[in-house]
Amino acid sequence: MNEQKDLIRRLNEGKLSRRDFIKLALATGASATGIASVLAACTPQPAAEPAATAVPAATQVVPAATEAMATEAVVQPLSVEGKLTMKLRAAFMPQGNEILKVIIEDWGEKNNIPVEVDIVSMNDLQTIAATAAETGAGPDIVEINQGSAHLFAEKLADVSDVCDDLGGRYGGWFAAAEEACKVDGKWLSVPRFFAPHAISYRTDLFEAVGASKPPETWEELYEVGKALMDAGLAPIAFPLGHAVGDGNDFNYSVLWSHGASDVAADGKTVAIDSAETRAALEYMQRLFSVMPADTLSYDDASNNRAFLAGAISATNNASTIWGAARNQGTKVKVGEEEKNLHELTDHFVYPSGPAGRVTYAEFMSSAIFSFSKNVDAAKALLTFLNEREQLTPWVNPNLGFVFPPLKGVKDDILMPWNTTPKLAPFKDYADTSHLPGYPSTNFRGGTDAYAKWVVVDMFASVAGGLATIDEAIATAAALLADSYK
Numbered sequence: 001m002n003e004q005k006d007l008i009r010r011l012n013e014g015k016l017s018r019r020d021f022i023k024l025a026l027a028t029g030a031s032a033t034g035i036a037s038v039l040a041a042c043t044p045q046p047a048a049e050p051a052a053t054a055v056p057a058a059t060q061v062v063p064a065a066t067e068a069m070a071t072e073a074v075v076q077p078l079s080v081e082g083k084l085t086m087k088l089r090a091a092f093m094p095q096g097n098e099i100l101k102v103i104i105e106d107w108g109e110k111n112n113i114p115v116e117v118d119i120v121s122m123n124d125l126q127t128i129a130a131t132a133a134e135t136g137a138g139p140d141i142v143e144i145n146q147g148s149a150h151l152f153a154e155k156l157a158d159v160s161d162v163c164d165d166l167g168g169r170y171g172g173w174f175a176a177a178e179e180a181c182k183v184d185g186k187w188l189s190v191p192r193f194f195a196p197h198a199i200s201y202r203t204d205l206f207e208a209v210g211a212s213k214p215p216e217t218w219e220e221l222y223e224v225g226k227a228l229m230d231a232g233l234a235p236i237a238f239p240l241g242h243a244v245g246d247g248n249d250f251n252y253s254v255l256w257s258h259g260a261s262d263v264a265a266d267g268k269t270v271a272i273d274s275a276e277t278r279a280a281l282e283y284m285q286r287l288f289s290v291m292p293a294d295t296l297s298y299d300d301a302s303n304n305r306a307f308l309a310g311a312i313s314a315t316n317n318a319s320t321i322w323g324a325a326r327n328q329g330t331k332v333k334v335g336e337e338e339k340n341l342h343e344l345t346d347h348f349v350y351p352s353g354p355a356g357r358v359t360y361a362e363f364m365s366s367a368i369f370s371f372s373k374n375v376d377a378a379k380a381l382l383t384f385l386n387e388r389e390q391l392t393p394w395v396n397p398n399l400g401f402v403f404p405p406l407k408g409v410k411d412d413i414l415m416p417w418n419t420t421p422k423l424a425p426f427k428d429y430a431d432t433s434h435l436p437g438y439p440s441t442n443f444r445g446g447t448d449a450y451a452k453w454v455v456v457d458m459f460a461s462v463a464g465g466l467a468t469i470d471e472a473i474a475t476a477a478a479l480l481a482d483s484y485k
Contacts, residue, residue, distance in 0.1 A: 084116070218353050
């Protein structure tokens with residue numbers, strides 16, 4: 001115990017790197033869960049914003065390292081040809097990525113299996129997966145986004161045994177997990193995580209225009225945005241550019257919550273030309289009138305930078321803006337004072353529209369390519385990673401950026417959204433979320449339309465005055481006809 005306390009002291013004093021702390025703490029008998037709790041409670045360290053979005057801070061205090069029980073590795077004998085190789089998506093939390101690598105390496109050591117794991121950007125993963133599918137060569141496991149399992153279906157191993165086992169033990173899967181990973185009745189990738197979204201906002205600026213509580217509807221959000229603009233305060237801003245996460249999340253959510261969709265329930269009939277779509281586009285025109293013009297070119301990092309600079313007062317995002325503000329000690333000028341931005345930042349759930357609250361699922365899953373010589377070992381590792389004992393130490397320091405798609409984990413007391421009030425709005429995101437292709441089951445077509453930016457570009461063209469509503473709908477309908485043929 002004294003040895004572990006000394007490691008914690010050295011970590012907090014900056015005399016020991018997080019990576020070395022993890023390795024040394026494991027050597028003293030601490031579990032990955034306990035190590036995560038220490039990393040979550042230690043003093044935040046400044047970090048640079050990655051290409052896609054900002055890095056959140058560690059925060060949650062969970063049970064002490066000396067009290068947590070070590071997780072047992074998979075016990076059945078396993079073997080591989082060469083080594084088991086993985087390409088995983090980088091979360092925007094260094095501690096979370098480091099914990100994940102240690103958990104995987106620990107599993108490999110206990111099972112006498114060499115494992116090579118690379119953690120890369122989401123955009124790079126799509127290229128890696130597409131290349132592997134086309135060439136029949138590449139890593140054994142690749143994390144893929146959205147409904148990519150439908151696009152690569154013929155090249156993926158059936159993982160129904162893994163998913164049925166995990167779902168049976170942990171209360172089943174959220175709807176979006178099945179939409180993303182289940183193809184013709186078979187699970188072709190293992191659901192891994194949602195990157196849940198909410199609206200990040202400046203509580204002080206909203207209160208300055210009389211918004212003492214968060215907007216509950218899209219119309220109320222517009223009214224707050226108009227009041228902020230009229231008062232000359234930092235405006236609201238939502239991505240209308242090719243932002244893979246934030247842009248799709250916002251625009252699909254606006255479309256669906258207005259009762260519109262790009263395809264009918266039969267999965268074949270293009271449904272974008274509707275009164276509901278027109279209502280959504282008319283709303284976007286009004287909303288854009290109280291937003292900065294550069295939202296038309298926002299990528300996934302743009303809204304983070306603008307918020308952290310104090311240039312905007314609200315945007316949709318994962319928990320990364322609040323986390324980055326805390327991690328970097330970001331200050332903003334409020335009157336004559338400088339205040340901590342993270343203390344003035346909170347979150348609220350996506351507003352409701354005429355059809356209620358329907359949100360886009362930013363989703364990742366783990367696929368095993370059928371060309372792999374190590375399918376059994378890959379399945380065993382994916383089972384291990386998605387068990388509660390491994391999920392807790394990984395999810396907690398990621399500060400809500402990763403949300404397990406197993407229903408039984410949502411209410412776990414150690415999950416960040418259950419212990420930090422400012423993260424509570426992320427908790428129910430999975431309950432209302434769907435994949436492109438909703439409300440049909442043609443998620444292959446939906447993924448194709450998503451990859452072509454059909455919905456985002458439709459909204460952007462109308463908001464930016466590049467097309468009338470009729471013209472934008474006609475363009476979208478022509479593209480969707482090809483996707484859903």
